[in-house]
Amino acid sequence: MACTKTTRNRATNKVANPLEQFTIKTLVPIQLGDVDASLTNSGLFMVLTVAAISLFLTLGMRQRSLVPGRWQSLAEISYEFIAGMIRDNVGSEGRKYFPFVFSLFMFILFANLIGLIPYAFTFTSHIAVTFAMALVVFLGVTVIAIARHGLHFFSFFLPSGVPMVMAPVLVPIEVLSYLSRPISLSIRLFANMMAGHTMMKVFAGFIIPLGILGGWAPLTVDVALTAFEFLVAFLQAYVFTVLTCLYLNDAIHLH
Amino acid sequence: MTMSDNTPPEKLEDLDSRLHQAREKSHANKEPGSSSGKEEMSGYSMAIRIGTEMVAALIVGVGIGYFLDYWLETKPWFLVVFFFLGAGAGVLNVYRAASGLGMAPGYNEPSGGVASQVKQQEAPNGVHENNKESGDK
Numbered sequence: 001m002a003c004t005k006t007t008r009n010r011a012t013n014k015v016a017n018p019l020e021q022f023t024i025k026t027l028v029p030i031q032l033g034d035v036d037a038s039l040t041n042s043g044l045f046m047v048l049t050v051a052a053i054s055l056f057l058t059l060g061m062r063q064r065s066l067v068p069g070r071w072q073s074l075a076e077i078s079y080e081f082i083a084g085m086i087r088d089n090v091g092s093e094g095r096k097y098f099p100f101v102f103s104l105f106m107f108i109l110f111a112n113l114i115g116l117i118p119y120a121f122t123f124t125s126h127i128a129v130t131f132a133m134a135l136v137v138f139l140g141v142t143v144i145a146i147a148r149h150g151l152h153f154f155s156f157f158l159p160s161g162v163p164m165v166m167a168p169v170l171v172p173i174e175v176l177s178y179l180s181r182p183i184s185l186s187i188r189l190f191a192n193m194m195a196g197h198t199m200m201k202v203f204a205g206f207i208i209p210l211g212i213l214g215g216w217a218p219l220t221v222d223v224a225l226t227a228f229e230f231l232v233a234f235l236q237a238y239v240f241t242v243l244t245c246l247y248l249n250d251a252i253h254l255h
Numbered sequence: 256m257t258m259s260d261n262t263p264p265e266k267l268e269d270l271d272s273r274l275h276q277a278r279e280k281s282h283a284n285k286e287p288g289s290s291s292g293k294e295e296m297s298g299y300s301m302a303i304r305i306g307t308e309m310v311a312a313l314i315v316g317v318g319i320g321y322f323l324d325y326w327l328e329t330k331p332w333f334l335v336v337f338f339f340l341g342a343g344a345g346v347l348n349v350y351r352a353a354s355g356l357g358m359a360p361g362y363n364e365p366s367g368g369v370a371s372q373v374k375q376q377e378a379p380n381g382v383h384e385n386n387k388e389s390g391d392k
Contacts, residue, residue: 067270169343176316176337176344184311184348192303235300 018201022125022194042123049110049123056110078106082241089245093252100140101248104133105241112193112233116226124236125193127186134186137244145251156254185243192236196229308348316341 028039060075068076082102086094094101108124115122123129145153157174158167203225206218320337324330 066267169340172340173343173347176312176319176341177347179319180308180312180315180341180344180348183314184307187311188303188307191307192300232300239300239304 018198018205021121021197021201024126041121042126042129045111045114045121045123049107049114052114053106053110057106078102085242085245089242090249090252094245094248097248101241101244104137104244105237108133108189108240109234109237112237113230115193115197116229116233122193122197124189125197127190130186130190131182133240134182134189137185137247138182141244141247141251144248145254148252149254153254156250181243181247185240189236189240192232196225196232200225200229305349305352308352309345312345312348313338313341316344 024040024042026038026040027044030037030039056071057075060071063069063072065072079102082105083098086098086101090097111122111124114120115124145156157171157178159170159174162170200222203218203222207215207222209215210218316337316339317334320334320341323333323337327333
């Protein structure tokens with residue numbers, strides 16, 4: 001009994017901490033006054049993501065052939081995907097926001113996909129990053145709504161046909177519901193990425209300790225999870241962007 | 256010479272017609288199934304979405320209540336009030352996410368089409384609820 005306990009302890013000690021993959025490490029320390037502006041692994045992968053997107057789009061569209069090759073097809077599909085999303089969800093008035101929405105989608109998608117490469121860092125698994133993106137979307141959409149509709153924007157918080165007696169209760173609830181948008185937007189992306197990567201690490205940690213006989217079960221689970229994570233990586237980028245489009249639609253066509 | 260002059264346009268025209276055919280086919284396939292494709296999300300992602308909608312509103316409510324209490328030194332009254340308001344907003348968010356299919360928690364339903372389809376799908380339940388409501392009134 002004691003023997004098995006010690007071996008188990010030794011085994012769990014060997015298992016890597018599944019949350020270790022999320023630690024931020026400073027790579028190049030930079031100090032600007034009181035601000036710590038060091039290049040971290042998170043920042044490095046953001047730069048890598050932007051570089052990968054730029055390479056993908058510029059190299060893919062380099063040939064500009066009428067009949068697209070594989071890479072050009074991919075670049076065109078991603079363009080048409082977002083263009084169609086904006087057309088369906090916002091309408092023709094949303095066209096001028098295409099660059100922002102497209103950048104957002106590509107940034108999140110590439111971040112999620114690059115994060116799936118072993119030893120890569122997934123910066124979308126950090127609430128600080130996703131919340132910053134959601135906050136930009138939220139503030140931008142609110143500013144657009146106020147700029148387009150002025151004070152009429154605040155009628156958004158009182159649905160039509162509601163008796164005035166209900167207003168003191170309904171207006172705060174509506175305001176809270178509106179304010180919860182960036183939170184739910186950021187938590188959804190962050191929680192999905194973090195949960196998926198933690199789960200993969202937990203199962204991966206069991207493969208070696210269980211040995212050649214039992215190790216196959218967690219390995220199978222991990223293979224299945226990897227496929228699932230590709231789905232999640234795409235789905236979450238899609239959900240984030242679709243919600244941005246729907247918020248834009250609300251801001252532009254205020255009823 | 257004439258061959259090489261003629262073949263590329265022919266090929267292109269051929270491609271054009273083929274593209275048209277393929278596009279029509281894919282559109283024909285898409286139109287009936289397009290709405291259901293969007294709605295058919297996995298249960299896992301649906302659960303995550305509904306959960307975050309609820310939790311996010313609660314976080315905002317409790318956060319605002321806590322801040323107001325801290326600022327005005329009125330512990331615990333604002334926290335209590337905003338906890339319930341946040342819970343209400345959370346239920347509202349969940350209701351909108353689950354019924355409107357609009358992932359939009361705004362008042363304006365994105366389009367009548369999807370919502371009406373959903374209502375038709377839930378007709379057996381909807382009828383009962385409508386009856387109940389009219390009976391109560």
